[in-house]
Amino acid sequence: MTATTRPTALVTGGSRGIGAATSRELAARGYRVAVNYFSNRDAAEQVVAAIEEGGGEAFAVQADVFDPGQAAELIRRSAPDGRLDVLVCNAGAGFTPTPVLDLPWDDFKAKLTNELGSAYTLTQQALAIMGARGQGRIVYVSSAVADGPPAPGMAAHGTAKAALNTFARFVAFEAGPLGVNVNVVAPGFVRTEASAHMPQELQRRLAERTPLGRVAEAEDVARAIAMLVGEQAGFVTGEVLTVDGGHGVARM
Numbered sequence: 001m002t003a004t005t006r007p008t009a010l011v012t013g014g015s016r017g018i019g020a021a022t023s024r025e026l027a028a029r030g031y032r033v034a035v036n037y038f039s040n041r042d043a044a045e046q047v048v049a050a051i052e053e054g055g056g057e058a059f060a061v062q063a064d065v066f067d068p069g070q071a072a073e074l075i076r077r078s079a080p081d082g083r084l085d086v087l088v089c090n091a092g093a094g095f096t097p098t099p100v101l102d103l104p105w106d107d108f109k110a111k112l113t114n115e116l117g118s119a120y121t122l123t124q125q126a127l128a129i130m131g132a133r134g135q136g137r138i139v140y141v142s143s144a145v146a147d148g149p150p151a152p153g154m155a156a157h158g159t160a161k162a163a164l165n166t167f168a169r170f171v172a173f174e175a176g177p178l179g180v181n182v183n184v185v186a187p188g189f190v191r192t193e194a195s196a197h198m199p200q201e202l203q204r205r206l207a208e209r210t211p212l213g214r215v216a217e218a219e220d221v222a223r224a225i226a227m228l229v230g231e232q233a234g235f236v237t238g239e240v241l242t243v244d245g246g247h248g249v250a251r252m
């Protein structure tokens with residue numbers, strides 16, 4: 001397969017954690033992957049190198065997706081030949097769980113603005129390209145905490161992700177006639193650097209309370225994303241797919 005025949009996928013925050021696993025998974029499935037990163041260029045280049053060693057194609061693209069101008073430019077740089085088949089809105093900034101009583105409005109607002117603002121701009125720009133070709137897939141990485149039982153200190157994060165889930169439904173409604181499917185993956189706890197602060201004992205208890213008997217690895221989420229952008233999900237749009245090993249079911 002030559003470079004020009006591969007479909008193109010952009011993974012925001014594609015350099016570490018869930019995004020890195022998604023970049024590798026999509027590359028293994030034949031996509032040319034734009035691996036977006038913010039500050040850690042080495043991590044992005046390692047993902048690109050691993051993909052290339054496996055015979056795939058990828059390139060690193062630096063951009064702060066929380067900045068609307070950079071997010072718009074990221075789409076253009078990721079689709080230099082005017083082709084973008086898949087957009088995975090995954091990038092998320094780390095945060096410290098904080099109760100509402102201790103959380104200044106400006107911090108709450110920043111969380112909402114960053115999460116939704118980046119999804120909004122990336123979606124607008126991607127839809128223009130995908131719609132012109134009459135095909136495309138968008139997947140947002142949300143969180144099971146959005147619709148699950150409230151977790152301590154997660155009001156800002158949960159509210160932002162719940163808004164993202166709702167936004168996705170409206171985008172799916174508008175994007176369907178353009179030939180673009182829009183879905184959400186909502187992971188429970190996933191072992192990444194962002195979640196490494198969770199004590200091992202808590203992770204062990206979480207695994208015990210999960211029907212599938214363990215916590216998620218980034219690859220579990222990556223495979224769910226790959227499924228949603230694959231042919232088998234061609235008639236699936238506007239859905240939120242929870243990826244938590246059944247943890248949410250067990251809590252009901």
Ligand SMILES: NC(=O)c1ccc[n+]([C@@H]2O[C@H](COP(=O)([O-])OP(=O)(O)OC[C@H]3O[C@@H](n4cnc5c(N)ncnc54)[C@H](OP(=O)(O)O)[C@@H]3O)[C@@H](O)[C@H]2O)c1
Nearest residue numbers: 013015016017018037038039040064065091092190192194
């Ligand atoms: N881990 C979990 O338990 C969990 C559970 C549910 C949902 N999620 C969601 O999954 C997504 C990924 O989480 P993760 O755990 O994989 O995070 P992670 O390991 O901390 O990786 C974050 C990625 O996002 C990039 N990034 C951060 N800020 C950015 C910005 N402003 N612009 C562009 N890229 C940016 C980082 O790039 P640099 O390294 O260059 O900064 C990195 O590639 C997030 O949306 C998160 O909310 C995670």
